[in-house]
Amino acid sequence: MNLIEASNITKDYSLGTQTVEALRGVTFGIEQGEFIAIMGPSGSGKSTLMNIIGCLDSPTTGTYHLNQQEVSTLSGDELAGIRNKEIGFVFQTFHLLARNSALDNVMLPLKYAGVSKADQVNRAKDKLSQVGLESRMNHQPSELSGGQQQRVAIARALVNNPSILFADEPTGNLDSQTGHEVMQLFHNLHKQGQTIILITHENEIAAEAQRTIYIKDGLIESDTRKE
Amino acid sequence: MILQESITTAVDSIRANLLRSLLTTIAIVIGTASVIAMVGIGSSAQRAIDDSITNASARTLVVYPSRGRGTQKISAAPLSISDADALMKDKEINWRIAPEIRGSKSLKYQNESISIQVIGAREDYLSILGYEIDDGNFFTQRDDLARKRYAVLGSSVGAELKTSSKALVGKDIDLGGVTFKVIGVVNSEGSSGWSNPDEQIYIPLFTASDRVFGRDRVDAIRVEVPNTYTPEEAMISIERVLRREHDIGPGEENNFRINDWSQFTDLQKQATAIFSALLIGIAGISLMVGGIGVMNIMLVSVTERTREIGLRKALGATHQAILLQFIIEAVTLCIIGGVIGVIFGSSLYFLVTVFQDWVFTIPFSAILGSVMFSAFVGLFFGIWPARKAAQLEPAVALRYE
Numbered sequence: 083m084n085l086i087e088a089s090n091i092t093k094d095y096s097l098g099t100q101t102v103e104a105l106r107g108v109t110f111g112i113e114q115g116e117f118i119a120i121m122g123p124s125g126s127g128k129s130t131l132m133n134i135i136g137c138l139d140s141p142t143t144g145t146y147h148l149n150q151q152e153v154s155t156l157s158g159d160e161l162a163g164i165r166n167k168e169i170g171f172v173f174q175t176f177h178l179l180a181r182n183s184a185l186d187n188v189m190l191p192l193k194y195a196g197v198s199k200a201d202q203v204n205r206a207k208d209k210l211s212q213v214g215l216e217s218r219m220n221h222q223p224s225e226l227s228g229g230q231q232q233r234v235a236i237a238r239a240l241v242n243n244p245s246i247l248f249a250d251e252p253t254g255n256l257d258s259q260t261g262h263e264v265m266q267l268f269h270n271l272h273k274q275g276q277t278i279i280l281i282t283h284e285n286e287i288a289a290e291a292q293r294t295i296y297i298k299d300g301l302i303e304s305d306t307r308k309e
Numbered sequence: 310m311i312l313q314e315s316i317t318t319a320v321d322s323i324r325a326n327l328l329r330s331l332l333t334t335i336a337i338v339i340g341t342a343s344v345i346a347m348v349g350i351g352s353s354a355q356r357a358i359d360d361s362i363t364n365a366s367a368r369t370l371v372v373y374p375s376r377g378r379g380t381q382k383i384s385a386a387p388l389s390i391s392d393a394d395a396l397m398k399d400k401e402i403n404w405r406i407a408p409e410i411r412g413s414k415s416l417k418y419q420n421e422s423i424s425i426q427v428i429g430a431r432e433d434y435l436s437i438l439g440y441e442i443d444d445g446n447f448f449t450q451r452d453d454l455a456r457k458r459y460a461v462l463g464s465s466v467g468a469e470l471k472t473s474s475k476a477l478v479g480k481d482i483d484l485g486g487v488t489f490k491v492i493g494v495v496n497s498e499g500s501s502g503w504s505n506p507d508e509q510i511y512i513p514l515f516t517a518s519d520r521v522f523g524r525d526r527v528d529a530i531r532v533e534v535p536n537t538y539t540p541e542e543a544m545i546s547i548e549r550v551l552r553r554e555h556d557i558g559p560g561e562e563n564n565f566r567i568n569d570w571s572q573f574t575d576l577q578k579q580a581t582a583i584f585s586a587l588l589i590g591i592a593g594i595s596l597m598v599g600g601i602g603v604m605n606i607m608l609v610s611v612t613e614r615t616r617e618i619g620l621r622k623a624l625g626a627t628h629q630a631i632l633l634q635f636i637i638e639a640v641t642l643c644i645i646g647g648v649i650g651v652i653f654g655s656s657l658y659f660l661v662t663v664f665q666d667w668v669f670t671i672p673f674s675a676i677l678g679s680v681m682f683s684a685f686v687g688l689f690f691g692i693w694p695a696r697k698a699a700q701l702e703p704a705v706a707l708r709y710e
Binding site: 133136138139158159162163165166167171173177179181182190191193194195196238242 | 311314321322325616617620621622623624625626627628629630702703704707
């Protein structure tokens with residue numbers, strides 16, 4: 083059984099009297115340990131698909147199994163629990179809390195998971211050293227470079243040991259050198275067995291993944307694997 | 310865990326927008342400050358009134374002759390010195406009796422001449438009114454019986470004669486054409502409403518009756534009631550004695566009237582209560598306005614932090630966790646306002662007690678109550694913005710620009 087089983091997923095948005103079909107029946111599976119890129123032009127339904135795979139939204143029809151659990155019918159709070167435990171998000175704009183230290187930012191998912199304070203600190207420190215930022219854990223985001231901020235965000239995404247690391251244009255706000263460093267970090271994580279889903283519009287970045295799903299007009303146009 | 314995190318976040322967020330937060334709480338500060346100041350001032354004023362009831366002047370009843378009412382002609386019988394003597398002889402209550410004859414006379418000293426309020430009284434008049442002699446002596450019972458032409462001055466009489474009261478002790482003055490010797494000065498007592506004891510002159514009762522006014526009709530009889538009796542019990546006794554003296558049959562109306570000073574203190578209490586109610590009303594309105602202000606700023610805060618809310622939700626914050634975070638922020642804001650208000654209100658109240666020479670007693674329940682009420686205002690007005698925050702869709706909130 084795959085880690086992710088999405089079958090015949092559709093998503094409609096109603097804009098007043100008009101209904102927009104963002105996804106028109108998408109079916110795919112993702113295995114444990116895969117490094118996959120999802121590509122597509124803007125307006126293709128790529129973002130909608132990401133929201134659904136990331137459990138930020140529910141499909142209109144179709145089924146979505148994550149870790150053999152049907153999540154398309156779960157309530158908002160149940161989805162919050164799934165996001166907390168199963169999914170780690172990395173965003174283009176880092177999305178760090180500006181007034182909190184790197185350590186506090188990494189601890190945030192653990193706070194919502196109800197982990198004890200001592201465990202929060204230990205696990206967050208652990209992940210920060212994994213991304214090479216142990217020495218900067220008491221710095222606020224404004225005192226860190228873009229690459230460092232993104233590494234804090236990756237540590238935060240990994241702190242709850244999620245099944246999937248979800249990265250939405252993770253290098254979009256970085257120069258090519260730091261972007262490359264971040265991609266290297268993803269490769270290392272992948273080698274350790276981490277499932278990674280990368281959303282990108284850059285062919286160069288997508289090329290680093292083992293498999294690329296290309297979305298167009300709400301449908302999967304191609305699904306290719308690198309040998 | 311979530312609670313602790315919410316409090317930390319709330320404090321951080323208030324600190325981040327310190328000026329805005331403090332401005333928002335001004336109405337809460339004013340509301341709480343007025344509650345505290347009012348409760349404090351109210352309780353001190355109450356205490357001052359209560360204290361004054363137990364002191365001599367407040368426990369003094371005053372008997373006046375009745376004024377005529379229309380055609381009924383019940384004013385015929387005036388009060389006389391013999392009425393005072395009858396009260397003095399009555400042993401049912403061990404009261405003290407002070408009859409007084411009052412009138413206006415001209416007072417001359419050297420080239421100065423003024424019109425002055427003359428009070429003919431007995432030797433214990435001063436102690437019954439709670440006044441004290443400042444210089445020289447008050448006249449004695451023997452001076453009274455001897456119709457001595459002795460005068461005691463109020464403290465500011467001398468100044469009106471272009472000298473000082475103390476300088477006049479031992480001097481002769483002319484009171485309504487009769488020469489008096491000044492033997493003492495009364496302490497400055499301050500004005501008490503319609504009469505000012507400092508501007509009066511005191512002479513022995515019999516002297517006033519025989520040599521100055523030529524009448525034994527008195528204008529008032531003061532009755533000092535001992536603490537062991539209530540004013541009501543004393544009033545019944547006074548009525549019994551005077552009705553007998555005035556030969557009033559059963560069913561007939563009194564031809565005198567008794568003023569109970571506690572009526573005035575009751576009025577004063579009522580006025581204080583109305584005043585407090587008014588200010589507590591203002592405090593209530595101001596807390597309400599403050600609450601709306603807090604709601605407004607929380608709505609702004611929710612909008613400003615939409616992306617943060619989206620992120621927190623993406624990381625696993627439940628509806629309840631977000632709700633709690635924003636409610637706690639609103640409550641914290643209001644509690645801060647409440648605490649500042651308590652400090653301001655207590656300071657204001659403290660200043661008032663210093664100027665009024667009152668006791669500073671701030672009830673702890675008032676402090677706790679007003680801070681709790683501010684917290685409640687925060688809770689009430691924080692719910693709606695917090696619900697707005699909690700209901701944001703994570704996917705939409707994350708991409709909010």
